[in-house]
Amino acid sequence: MAIRLTRAAGITALALGAALALTSCASGAPAEEAPAEEQAGTVTITDNHGEIEVPVNPEKVVALDNTVFDTLSEWDIELVAAPKDVMGSVWPEYTDDDAIANVGSHREPDLEAIVAAQPDLIIGGYRFSDAYDQIKEQNPQAAVIEIAPREGEDEVSELKRQTEILGQIFDREEDAEALSTELDEAIAGAKEAYNGTDTVMAVNTSAGQIGYIAPEVGRALGPVFPALGWKPALEVEGATDDHQGDDISVEAIADSNPDWIVALDRDAAFAPEDREAGSAPADELIAGSEALQNVTAVQQDQIVILDPNFYLTEGIHAYTDLFTQLQEAFSAA
Incomplete structure (x- = not known):
């Protein structure tokens, strides 16, 4: 037989329950508590050095790693200090804000600016990795972390890992997952657009010079080769991830006769007065190179120039945009 409580009886039962709960607390009986991390407002993450406890939604954040700025900006994360000298004009909300202290550049960092800001969290690493011990x-008083993609690891997985960690710290886990999904979709689209047989050459340009970027290990574009299954036009033994590009002659690049040339213009991200002497746009250097005139990529105008700011960003947003750009270029060929 079902038992139905009257409204008055229900209220009485609720009051009795509350009284018993208070009595239990007063008598010293253990009450169910939230996890320690939740109570303290912290989360344990694994950065490039191991496990570390960091505050959730920290009040004072210093970010030194360029690969996180796009994500922090999209999530409206305020900073108290940043390396404005290596941020170009990509993030004016940070560089133009006088309330945000300038840490300078990784070559001559003003580490005292970080100390003065009294941060709760410092996102170091990338160009500032050499200063990690000193900053720590x-x-x-601060949690100092490094979450930039690690050398020797799969770049795509590392970007997603970095984004996941940021999502945990700033309570934006769903947003972080969405960014990773967008990256996966962009890769799938670019991979489908590639015919699997065309040869590809990756280069960077700076100060009027064209440098070779090695498949897999080369800076910025190296990881794109395994991600998309590209067939390299040229593979050089002992190639490195040097940001200048390896010292391979333009004639050697021409002899490999790539069907496609994909180029990172290192000078494009900087104002003209800050560029190295002799710099010129990547498309002019490549198309105007006498040695490259008979190369298939030049003849058929199959040259892809990365976004001018890619050299500064190199985060999950930059790679998502790059794969989308590659899908469009290869689909249109």
Whole structure:
């Protein structure tokens, strides 16, 4: 037989339950508590050095790693200090804000600016990796982390890992997952657009010179080769990830006769007065090179120039946009 409580009886039962709960607390009986991390407002993440406890939604954030700025900007994360000298004009909300201290550049960092900001969290690494120990020693009150993609690891997986960690720290896990999904979709689209047989050459340009970027290990574009299954036009033993590109002659590039040339213009991200002497746009250098005139990529105008700011960003947004750009270029050929 079902038992139905009257409204008055229900209220009485609720009151009795509340009284018993209070009595239990007063008598010292253990009450169910939230996890320690939730109570303290922290989360344990695994950065490039191991496990570390960091605050969730920290009040004072210093970011030194260029690969995270797009994500922080999209999520409206405020900063107290940043390396404005290596940020170009990509993030004016940070570089133009006088309230955000300037840490300078990785070559001559103003580490005292970080100390003065008294941050709760410092996202170091990438260009500032050499200063990690010093930053950690000078800022004992802060959680100092490095989450930039690690050398020797799959770049795509590392970008997704970095984004997942940021999502945990700033309570944006769904947004982080969405960014990773967008990257996967962009890769799938670019991979489908590639015919599997055309040869590809990756280069960078700076100060009027064309440098070779090695498949897999080369800076910025190297990881794109395995991600899309590209057939390299040229593979050089002992190639490196040097940001200048390896010292391979333009004639050697021409002899490999690539069907496609994909280029990173290192000078394009900087204002003309800040560029190295002799710099010129990548498309002019490649198309105007006498040695490359008979190369298939030049003859058929199959040259893809990365976004001018890619050299500064190199995060998950930059790669998602790059794969989308490659899909469009290869589909249109």
